[in-house]
Amino acid sequence: MAVLAGVGVVAGARGAEADPCTGVVAATTMYAGGRFATCFDPGNRLVVDAGTDGVGGAILLRHIIHFADEPDLEWKMEHVLLDASYDEFTSSFTGTLYQGVFIRHSRDGHIVLPFGDPPAKVFLPFDVGALVEVGGLAWRDSANADLGVVKTAALIDVARSKDNRLRIAIGPVASWDMALTRMPDLAIEEQLVAPFSSGLLDFHAESNNGLDVAKLRVETGYVWSNTRGWLAATRAEASLERTVLSVNDRPVSLVVDARYDSALSETTAGVALRLALMQRTDPRVQKLDADDN
Amino acid sequence: MRATRLAALAAISILMPATAARVARADNRLGPMMDPDRPVICARDTAGLEWRIQCDDTAKVCVYAPSVELDVDGERIDKSLERARECSLDDSFDRAAMQARGFQMVPGRADAPYGWTRDERGRVFQINFDLKRRMYFGAAYSPEKVTDNPLASQRTSIDFGLLVYETLHRGRAPTRHRLRLLEGEVHLQPYDAQVTLLHYDVSHRYFDPLIRITTFVGEPARHDLHLNLGGWTEVGGLEIHATPFGNSQLYKHATAEATFDLWQSRDLESYARIRTGMGLEGQYDDVNGYRSALSADSAFEMDWTLDKQGFHNIKLELADELPRYFQPIPGTATVAPSKTGFSERMRAKLQYEGIVLAINDQPVTLKLAAGGEKRNDLPGVPDVWAFVVDAGLRFNLWAPPHPRS
Numbered sequence: 001m002a003v004l005a006g007v008g009v010v011a012g013a014r015g016a017e018a019d020p021c022t023g024v025v026a027a028t029t030m031y032a033g034g035r036f037a038t039c040f041d042p043g044n045r046l047v048v049d050a051g052t053d054g055v056g057g058a059i060l061l062r063h064i065i066h067f068a069d070e071p072d073l074e075w076k077m078e079h080v081l082l083d084a085s086y087d088e089f090t091s092s093f094t095g096t097l098y099q100g101v102f103i104r105h106s107r108d109g110h111i112v113l114p115f116g117d118p119p120a121k122v123f124l125p126f127d128v129g130a131l132v133e134v135g136g137l138a139w140r141d142s143a144n145a146d147l148g149v150v151k152t153a154a155l156i157d158v159a160r161s162k163d164n165r166l167r168i169a170i171g172p173v174a175s176w177d178m179a180l181t182r183m184p185d186l187a188i189e190e191q192l193v194a195p196f197s198s199g200l201l202d203f204h205a206e207s208n209n210g211l212d213v214a215k216l217r218v219e220t221g222y223v224w225s226n227t228r229g230w231l232a233a234t235r236a237e238a239s240l241e242r243t244v245l246s247v248n249d250r251p252v253s254l255v256v257d258a259r260y261d262s263a264l265s266e267t268t269a270g271v272a273l274r275l276a277l278m279q280r281t282d283p284r285v286q287k288l289d290a291d292d293n
Numbered sequence: 294m295r296a297t298r299l300a301a302l303a304a305i306s307i308l309m310p311a312t313a314a315r316v317a318r319a320d321n322r323l324g325p326m327m328d329p330d331r332p333v334i335c336a337r338d339t340a341g342l343e344w345r346i347q348c349d350d351t352a353k354v355c356v357y358a359p360s361v362e363l364d365v366d367g368e369r370i371d372k373s374l375e376r377a378r379e380c381s382l383d384d385s386f387d388r389a390a391m392q393a394r395g396f397q398m399v400p401g402r403a404d405a406p407y408g409w410t411r412d413e414r415g416r417v418f419q420i421n422f423d424l425k426r427r428m429y430f431g432a433a434y435s436p437e438k439v440t441d442n443p444l445a446s447q448r449t450s451i452d453f454g455l456l457v458y459e460t461l462h463r464g465r466a467p468t469r470h471r472l473r474l475l476e477g478e479v480h481l482q483p484y485d486a487q488v489t490l491l492h493y494d495v496s497h498r499y500f501d502p503l504i505r506i507t508t509f510v511g512e513p514a515r516h517d518l519h520l521n522l523g524g525w526t527e528v529g530g531l532e533i534h535a536t537p538f539g540n541s542q543l544y545k546h547a548t549a550e551a552t553f554d555l556w557q558s559r560d561l562e563s564y565a566r567i568r569t570g571m572g573l574e575g576q577y578d579d580v581n582g583y584r585s586a587l588s589a590d591s592a593f594e595m596d597w598t599l600d601k602q603g604f605h606n607i608k609l610e611l612a613d614e615l616p617r618y619f620q621p622i623p624g625t626a627t628v629a630p631s632k633t634g635f636s637e638r639m640r641a642k643l644q645y646e647g648i649v650l651a652i653n654d655q656p657v658t659l660k661l662a663a664g665g666e667k668r669n670d671l672p673g674v675p676d677v678w679a680f681v682v683d684a685g686l687r688f689n690l691w692a693p694p695h696p697r698s
Binding site for chain 2: 069072104106107109111112124128129152188191196224226
């Protein structure tokens with residue numbers, strides 16, 4: 001019964017509104033006055049996924065670095081740690097040790113040419129930043145695996161959002177990957193390097209209450225292989241996440257995603273249920289155990 | 294324009310009637326800038342507009358500037374000055390009284406912290422950078438073996454450093470810690486790559502000399518000999534090289550060395566030093582399989598920041614590595630490094646890196662490098678010097694202002 005009481009139907013929560021992010025159970029029910037969160041922070045949580053692509057999980061962290069002497073400058077930092085999924089049926093695995101997106105949001109974008117006194121300055125309408133991925137590993141069968149050593153991208157973010165809810169970033173990509181053979185011995189089969197010869201589009205948008213999250217990442221360009229020379233390569237991944245309910249104020253969401261990989265010449269789609277095992281309570285949510293009386 | 298400036302000057306007085314709010318726009322020359330280390334006062338004119346004022350009692354000059362940014366026409370806009378010091382309103386400021394005391398009122402630019410400046414509209418931007426605190430990634434063009442045939446093996450490369458961080462503990466015996474996280478480079482055609490997961494080294498300047506020698510030839514004189522020792526370590530190194538017999542992978546598990554600084558700059562940012570120590574490594578190739586070794590490593594290296602603003606940086610490294618394998622190496626003389634189980638790797642690298650521009654205060658640097666390598670641990674690769682030059686650009690993130698020396 002206690003568990004039942006903790007299940008708040010987030011979408012269309014019924015009850016009086018304490019504030020935009022805190023719901024209150026209506027007086028007509030036996031749980032009158034109980035509070036529940038209606039806003040969530042999808043960037044700060046430990047999640048587990050279960051779906052058509054198997055089971056997985058990740059640690060998501062994000063924060064904003066402010067500066068006392070420059071209130072209009074901030075660094076928006078996003079980190080994803082130990083992002084992994086495993087499909088028992090196909091024995092396939094995909095994982096990334098660390099992925100970070102760092103965006104420097106300033107009031108004015110500009111280029112400084114260090115010539116003259118003071119140096120020349122040209123103003124530009126975007127923020128700058130970077131994407132970093134370290135330690136990617138994936139296999140689809142027992143004979144081969146792909147190792148992503150490092151990937152970096154210089155980003156310009158034209159959305160210029162002050163928070164982490166919207167990002168429309170593009171930039172050139174440098175990456176270093178290895179194709180491995182796992183049998184009979186682990187060995188490097190092929191080296192794949194993109195010396196900023198690929199481009200990346202990274203789109204991230206989420207609703208103000210954190211219930212809806214949309215992501216799109218497209219990476220396309222040329223990759224150099226030490227065995228096959230220059231190759232055209234395109235990867236795309238899109239996902240939509242909708243939080244449909246919460247259990248003890250931990251959100252449970254439905255994730256629909258689609259992926260395309262030109263190297264495999266395949267497009268796949270999946271559906272998963274995502275549960276936040278641990279999360280940072282959205283600061284807009286009133287303290288849920290506060291006593292109204 | 295002159296009349297406009299005078300009008301603005303007149304506006305800086307709480308005792309005078311309001312005048313036009315239009316602000317003096319600098320003519321071709323920018324006005325003087327307020328000193329960030331000296332006090333600034335804020336005062337309102339009779340129109341209620343706020344000004345920043347800094348007076349120099351010695352030079353008898355007061356520099357004044359609007360307390361907000363200006364638009365292209367020199368009109369005030371609703372944007373407070375970024376990175377300007379806090380100043381409290383001082384309603385007692387009296388321009389007429391100051392002029393009577395001999396002060397000259399000069400239109401100028403508001404203060405900005407060290408490492409930053411302002412344009413004529415009050416907009417702030419960074420003008421020096423600390424490349425010892427940054428994240429970077431870049432691409433370069435690297436023709437190889439320029440002595441043989443400059444067109445034979447042109448190639449490009451990428452390099453990256455997830456975190457470069459140095460910190461100085463000042464004091465009479467200063468210490469500088471240097472940390473590098475996931476730093477490496479990858480060359481195409483022919484392929485080779487190297488990456489180091491973690492690098493840490495520390496430099497120290499000892500307050501007391503190791504030995505002091507007094508000479509008594511002529512006037513007695515004292516000569517101090519300092520032994521500035523430090524440490525150097527790397528963990529998780531990987532090198533991959535293409536050979537005629539497939540890829541060779543060198544895993545540098547851990548290396549620890551002692552450093553002896555021959556020369557140090559005052560802030561220890563620049564140095565010339567010798568380092569020597571041991572490393573544990575393993576190497577895999579299709580000819581010899583996997584073999585572990587203890588490597589005796591030595592190097593002379595120099596890191597020199599040429600200017601106080603940190604715009605120009607030179608690095609030099611001359612290194613020698615002598616891995617001794619735990620097992621004798623079978624094979625022919627051309628494949629096996631040595632019948633005694635030793636190999637030798639020598640490399641020399643000279644690099645210049647300079648800042649060419651900054652995008653949103655994040656510097657873009659030009660890297661020019663020349664290097665050579667001679668080694669006999671790669672099967673089928675001739676044991677002769679091979680030379681590489683690099684020219685490329687690096688995009689840097691963070692890079693706060695270079696510390697004052």
